[in-house]
Amino acid sequence: MGRTLAIIGSGMIGAAVxxxxxxxxxxxxxxxxxxxxxxxxxxxxLGPRARAGTPAEAARAGDLVVAAIPLKAYDRLPAxxxxxxxxxxTMNYYPxxxxxxxxxxxxxxxxxxxxxxxxxxxxxxxxxxxxxxRRLFTSARPAGAPDRSALPVAGDDPTAKTEAAxxxxxxxxxxxxxxxxxxxxxxxxxxxxxxxPYMGERPEGLSQEEGQRWFFxxxxxxxxxxxxxELTAAARQK
Ligand SMILES: NC(=O)c1ccc[n+]([C@@H]2O[C@H](COP(=O)([O-])OP(=O)(O)OC[C@H]3O[C@@H](n4cnc5c(N)ncnc54)[C@H](OP(=O)(O)O)[C@@H]3O)[C@@H](O)[C@H]2O)c1
Numbered sequence: 001m002g003r004t005l006a007i008i009g010s011g012m013i014g015a016a017v018x019x020x021x022x023x024x025x026x027x028x029x030x031x032x033x034x035x036x037x038x039x040x041x042x043x044x045x046l047g048p049r050a051r052a053g054t055p056a057e058a059a060r061a062g063d064l065v066v067a068a069i070p071l072k073a074y075d076r077l078p079a080x081x082x083x084x085x086x087x088x089x090t091m092n093y094y095p096x097x098x099x100x101x102x103x104x105x106x107x108x109x110x111x112x113x114x115x116x117x118x119x120x121x122x123x124x125x126x127x128x129x130x131x132x133x134r135r136l137f138t139s140a141r142p143a144g145a146p147d148r149s150a151l152p153v154a155g156d157d158p159t160a161k162t163e164a165a166x167x168x169x170x171x172x173x174x175x176x177x178x179x180x181x182x183x184x185x186x187x188x189x190x191x192x193x194x195x196x197p198y199m200g201e202r203p204e205g206l207s208q209e210e211g212q213r214w215f216f217x218x219x220x221x222x223x224x225x226x227x228x229x230e231l232t233a234a235a236r237q238k
Contacts, residue, residue: 002063003027007165008077010039012133013090018042020140020171022049024084031058033073052163056081064167066090066128067115072098074115083121086160087102088167090128091115092189107237111188112154113181123160126184127153127175130191135198135220140172150174150225152232153191154184176181176228184233193231197223 007014010030017029017154018165027118028050033102036052043050052058059065059081067077071091093111103109109117116124131151141148149174155161165175178186186192200221206214223231 004061004063006058006065006121007031008058008067010042010052011068012046013128013136014066015042016137017090017128017196018046018050019057019096019129019137022046023140024170024172025049026170027051029053029058029061031055033069033076048092048141059085064088064163065122068128070098071079071101071111071115074111075118077115077119078167079119079121082119086123086125086157086163087115087119088128088164089115089124089126092129094156094189107185109206110181110184112184116156116181123155124155125155125164126181126187127151129162130187130194131198132195133213134178139198139220139222141171141222143169143174148172148174149198149223150176150228151177152187152228153180154178154181154187156180174225176225176232178228180185185237186232190238191232191235193223193228193235197221197227197231 004027006029007018008031010032018152021028030052039052043052044129056078059078066088068090071093079120087111103112112124112126139149152163153164153175161177169176
């Protein structure tokens with residue numbers, strides 16, 4: 001794995017990945033839709049390993065690329081700049097936020113297969129989509145730690161999946177290969193491995209404010225590789 005991680009979409013998930021990457025001594029190039037100058041605070045917080053660019057600049061600079069934008073903008077990912085690269089797709093389909101995408105509603109395609117179709121000359125791997133941004137940061141552990149969690153990876157290119165697994169390992173997670181992009185429905189919203197296992201049970205009867213505090217403070221639950229395998233195997237197509 002190279003040493004520069006490009007991040008397209010530097011919101012909750014992109015920033016969490018960037019923090020873990022800098023802690024793992026990777027260089028990061030961040031990008032968003034509004035321009036590099038709007039990322040100055042985050043770059044300053046991350047320190048000398050971080051810089052910002054446009055999505056295309058980040059794509060060209062990255063040995064690996066993480067796409068963490070709302071799915072509705074998937075067709076604005078810079079396909080030419082991403083050609084030949086491995087792109088880790090963190091995105092999930094939420095119709096209320098993303099609008100209706102007929103092929104996804106029909107179940108004809110997984111969201112990552114749609115992204116792969118747009119990025120026809122890239123190798124797309126789905127990962128980091130089934131853990132919330134807070135637990136993604138706080139549940140990361142060094143290799144071999146007894147409370148290390150695993151995350152599923154799915155993709156059509158075995159080498160790209162190996163690269164993604166190496167990134168997960170560097171950032172603090174084991175990887176479980178769950179198959180191709182067509183198989184990645186097993187980690188989409190509403191499936192057993194989606195978010196809740198990593199977050200744990202939310203206590204009942206919390207006010208909105210208490211719920212928010214719980215979200216930020218609850219330490220999360222380790223989800224080892226064997227559990228990820230069980231949960232993804234238990235998924236049922238709607
Ligand atoms: N939040 C979570 O816990 C979580 C967990 C797992 C997966 N995900 C998935 O990860 C993706 C990102 O979620 P998020 O919560 O991090 O979203 P977010 O906080 O709203 O951040 C989205 C980021 O994408 C950028 N962006 C939007 N359109 C873009 C474009 N065309 N080109 C480049 N950058 C663009 C935004 O930049 P501007 O602000 O400049 O527009 C922003 O930096 C979503 O698909 C989500 O479903 C989220």
